[in-house]
Amino acid sequence: xxxxTTDKIKYGLLKTIDISGFKxxxxxxxxxxxxxxxxxxxxxxxxxxxxxxxxxLCMALWTVIAPRHKTKSGEVPTPTEVWAAAVVNDTLNERxxxxxxxxxxxxxxxxxxxxxVSAALIIKEAESVELKSDLLQIEKxxxxxxxxxxxxxxxxxxxxxxKNRMIKAERETNIHSLAEGVASKKAASADLLQAIRDDKAxxxxxRDAEKLIKEEINEVRNNPPKALKNAQLxxxxxxxxxxxxxxxxDYLKTGNRSLKVTEAEDKTVAALQKLEDASTPAAxxxxxxxxxxxxxxxxxxxxxxxxxxxxxxxxxxxxxxxVFIGFIMAAVIAIPVGIMCGLNKVVMACLTPIIxxxxxxxxxxWLLIFQIVVGAFFPDPENHPLFTFFxxxxxxxxxxxxxxxxxxxxxVAICAVWxxxxxxxxxxxxIDQDHMNVARVLRLSLWSRLFKIIIPSxxxxxxxxxxxxxxVGWMVLIAAEALSSSDGLGKFVWDxxxxxxSHSFANIIFACFVVGIIGFFLDRIMILLQRSVSxxxxxxxx
Amino acid sequence: MNENRYVEIANLTxxxxxxxxxxxxxxxxxxxxxxxxxxxxxxxxxxxxxxxVLTMLAGLNxxxxxxLIVDGREVAGPGPDRAVVFxxxxxxxxxxxxxNVMLGINQVYSHGTKVERKQICEYYLSIVGLADxxxxxxxxxxxxxxxxxxxxxxxxxxxxxxxxxxxFGRLDSLTRMDLQDVILEILDRERVTTMLITHDVDEAxxxxxxxxxxxxxxxxxxxxxxxxxxxxxxxxxxxxxHAHYYDFRACLLSFLQKQEHRKAAHVASFSKxxxxxxxxxxxxTVKEPAKEPVGV
Numbered sequence: 050x051x052x053x054t055t056d057k058i059k060y061g062l063l064k065t066i067d068i069s070g071f072k073x074x075x076x077x078x079x080x081x082x083x084x085x086x087x088x089x090x091x092x093x094x095x096x097x098x099x100x101x102x103x104x105x106l107c108m109a110l111w112t113v114i115a116p117r118h119k120t121k122s123g124e125v126p127t128p129t130e131v132w133a134a135a136v137v138n139d140t141l142n143e144r145x146x147x148x149x150x151x152x153x154x155x156x157x158x159x160x161x162x163x164x165x166v167s168a169a170l171i172i173k174e175a176e177s178v179e180l181k182s183d184l185l186q187i188e189k190x191x192x193x194x195x196x197x198x199x200x201x202x203x204x205x206x207x208x209x210x211x212k213n214r215m216i217k218a219e220r221e222t223n224i225h226s227l228a229e230g231v232a233s234k235k236a237a238s239a240d241l242l243q244a245i246r247d248d249k250a251x252x253x254x255x256r257d258a259e260k261l262i263k264e265e266i267n268e269v270r271n272n273p274p275k276a277l278k279n280a281q282l283x284x285x286x287x288x289x290x291x292x293x294x295x296x297x298x299d300y301l302k303t304g305n306r307s308l309k310v311t312e313a314e315d316k317t318v319a320a321l322q323k324l325e326d327a328s329t330p331a332a333x334x335x336x337x338x339x340x341x342x343x344x345x346x347x348x349x350x351x352x353x354x355x356x357x358x359x360x361x362x363x364x365x366x367x368x369x370x371x372v373f374i375g376f377i378m379a380a381v382i383a384i385p386v387g388i389m390c391g392l393n394k395v396v397m398a399c400l401t402p403i404i405x406x407x408x409x410x411x412x413x414x415w416l417l418i419f420q421i422v423v424g425a426f427f428p429d430p431e432n433h434p435l436f437t438f439f440x441x442x443x444x445x446x447x448x449x450x451x452x453x454x455x456x457x458x459x460x461v462a463i464c465a466v467w468x469x470x471x472x473x474x475x476x477x478x479x480i481d482q483d484h485m486n487v488a489r490v491l492r493l494s495l496w497s498r499l500f501k502i503i504i505p506s507x508x509x510x511x512x513x514x515x516x517x518x519x520x521v522g523w524m525v526l527i528a529a530e531a532l533s534s535s536d537g538l539g540k541f542v543w544d545x546x547x548x549x550x551s552h553s554f555a556n557i558i559f560a561c562f563v564v565g566i567i568g569f570f571l572d573r574i575m576i577l578l579q580r581s582v583s584x585x586x587x588x589x590x591x
Numbered sequence: 592m593n594e595n596r597y598v599e600i601a602n603l604t605x606x607x608x609x610x611x612x613x614x615x616x617x618x619x620x621x622x623x624x625x626x627x628x629x630x631x632x633x634x635x636x637x638x639x640x641x642x643x644v645l646t647m648l649a650g651l652n653x654x655x656x657x658x659l660i661v662d663g664r665e666v667a668g669p670g671p672d673r674a675v676v677f678x679x680x681x682x683x684x685x686x687x688x689x690x691n692v693m694l695g696i697n698q699v700y701s702h703g704t705k706v707e708r709k710q711i712c713e714y715y716l717s718i719v720g721l722a723d724x725x726x727x728x729x730x731x732x733x734x735x736x737x738x739x740x741x742x743x744x745x746x747x748x749x750x751x752x753x754x755x756x757x758x759f760g761r762l763d764s765l766t767r768m769d770l771q772d773v774i775l776e777i778l779d780r781e782r783v784t785t786m787l788i789t790h791d792v793d794e795a796x797x798x799x800x801x802x803x804x805x806x807x808x809x810x811x812x813x814x815x816x817x818x819x820x821x822x823x824x825x826x827x828x829x830x831x832x833h834a835h836y837y838d839f840r841a842c843l844l845s846f847l848q849k850q851e852h853r854k855a856a857h858v859a860s861f862s863k864x865x866x867x868x869x870x871x872x873x874x875x876t877v878k879e880p881a882k883e884p885v886g887v
Contacts (some may be wrong), residue, residue: 483677483679483681484681484683486651486669486675486677486681487681487683487694489650489651489668489669490649490650490651490669490670490671490673490674490675491671491694491695491698491748492669492670492671492698493694493698497694501683501686501694502683505683505685505686506683506685508685584684584685584728584730
């Protein structure tokens with residue numbers, strides 16, 4: 050039976066989809082290859098369209114409900130606002146990238162960049178000026194419009210309040226005369242009391258009426274036409290862009306690394322000249338020291354990195370790196386210990402109390418403990434060999450690895466170690482007795498028993514455990530970063546919460562999606578790994 | 592070494608404690624002697640302790656009392672000199688059939704070169720008919736093919752003794768006949784002393800030189816031993832057409848039926864004198880041969 054090429058492609062695709070855990074797209078592929086179109090269409094509607102519609106419904110619900118809930122940090126952002134926040138964050142990151150390149154540029158590249166940026170800046174500034182004048186015009190118009198709208202209201206208000214005051218004065222005279230009457234026993238005190246009560250009620254009613262008009266006025270004043278808001282936004286955006294360009298220009302013209310290096314080198318040359326000219330030993334020594342110092346400075350500057358502002362993508366990279374380190378630490382501890390637990394009941398008995406007591410401990414407690422413990426190892430983190438080593442590495446050097454990252458990673462490790470350990474132990478201890486019998490009959494040595502039978506047989510469960518571990522680790526990490534102000538997504542969320550600008554809430558919800566989506570992909574990767582090591586073709590638990 | 596007493600099982604007893612702490616003997620005073628190169632079937636009702644005897648001989652199950660001697664050496668624990676083929680193929684699912692067989696070969700021929708070992712492995716896989724499926728994983732093979740790998744793995748160890756624990760129990764009848772022939776062919780060539788556990792009367796007659804009938808447990812023991820005098824190598828059709836075939840069959844069946852009837856009663860252990868006794872027909876021999884399909 051020979052398979053056609055299309056069939057091969059089709060089944061290859063189907064298998065890839067199955068392995069990567071996106072089985073919902075299975076009918077789509079089958080439909081594309083024309084297999085039972087009606088059945089596939091039904092499946093697509095059932096398992097693909099319906100969920101999408103459901104998600105869209107949820108988004109609609111969110112859009113409707115969010116603005117109705119006023120919090121002290123403003124309205125709950127709608128999906129559009131969250132998307133806008135995402136775009137803003139991405140732009141910020143792009144700009145940091147640009148500034149970083151500008152910082153490192155030298156020679157002709159720098160000259161070209163200066164030309165380019167200057168040209169762009171002139172255009173943007175012109176645009177900005179234009180927009181600003183537009184904005185002023187619009188502001189004027191709007192002001193006139195608002196004043197026009199408010200004037201009749203204000204008039205009505207003034208009239209009402211004057212009328213109220215007059216009526217009030219009348220009532221008060223009346224009360225006074227009644228009081229005199231009561232004093233001279235000509236009137237009943239009950240009438241006076243009633244009059245006072247009526248007066249209070251009438252004053253209240255008058256005030257309410259005034260308030261209504263006042264509110265109307267405020268409404269008009271606080272809700273300028275959309276055009277104004279749009280014009281403000283547009284003007285702000287362009288001004289922002291122009292500001293960024295002028296900052297870039299700064300980095301190219303004055304803050305540039307190559308410039309600083311040249312400056313330091315010039316100083317060294319001058320010092321060398323001084324060394325030549327010096328005649329007294331003291332002067333020679335001083336000049337020589339200057340030369341050496343100048344050389345060192347030039348070298349140091351040449352290695353300087355651009356001091357990046359932590360944008361969200363930087364935080365994502367850092368968090369991923371931290372969780373990776375923590376996860377590796379957890380795996381390195383959990384797998385050997387788990388194997389020993391599974392193989393030896395005494396080891397298991399020894400470790401059971403430790404596992405059962407430390408497993409439920411909150412990550413927050415671990416974080417504090419590690420903060421203290423790890424801190425003690427690095428009294429001078431700036432010059433610690435570990436961190437200088439990390440800083441010199443190519444890819445992760447820019448992540449700013451510091452003790453905070455180390456104890457965040459330790460916290461991740463200690464929280465992620467338990468699921469992996471317990472599952473490994475389970476996998477090893479539940480190994481098929483028949484397979485062990487094979488090992489016994491063949492008299493396999495401990496090593497071949499371990500590597501040919503025990504580990505392969507327990508791998509699926511080991512990976513199931515590691516998958517849970519990674520999920521736990523990612524959740525713990527975000528909390529740890531938020532609490533410890535160690536750079537990462539958690540800190541991003543915490544900073545936004547603390548800073549409380551108008552975008553903060555949207556940024557937090559954006560970060561929430563970023564965390565979720567990354568967590569989802571981490572899980573998928575682990576499923577892939579799990580599937581690739583499982584010998585029984587077991588379906589992944591999604 | 593005495594070739595006539597190559598494997599000696601003497602007063603073999605296995606007892607397990609019941610919930611009240613009393614020892615209940617599953618197998619008691621089991622006596623059997625195998626000549627070198629002989630094939631002996633052990634037949635009996637399921638649960639009578641056939642497999643217990645075999646696992647004790649394999650060393651996988653400690654004995655309670657008695658003695659087990661293979662080639663002049665007392666059995667102490669499992670080892671590659673007593674290869675076992677289990678009812679389920681017991682292949683390691685993360686290894687190809689080649690790697691599965693190689694695992695044992697590496698243990699036994701550790702002095703050989705890599706090429707030699709590879710050749711040995713290929714040879715044994717080809718004699719069980721798997722020359723084309725050497726690099727398949729167990730999940731890609733049928734139950735019969737998997738069992739062939741199990742047989743190749745056992746034979747490749749060049750064992751003193753081959754222990755077959757209902758190796759065809761989970762296979763369909765056609766595959767079963769194929770595999771019976773595969774094993775007989777190998778055994779005719781290699782002359783390995785073999786113990787075959789089965790509950791299939793026809794299989795026992797076709798495969799073995801002697802059939803050891805076990806009484807029902809508890810305290811199961813050797814009931815009777817029936818000698819099957821057919822010449823080797825055997826041809827299935829000739830065996831089936833043999834004048835005495837149905838007599839042997841009837842003898843075995845009647846013993847098994849009697850065990851069924853006497854289930855409750857305690858069956859006295861038979862003495863050693865029954866060993867190698869000439870064929871004795873029990874009184875209540877079934878006159879008419881059973882009308883079930885032969886060879887199944």
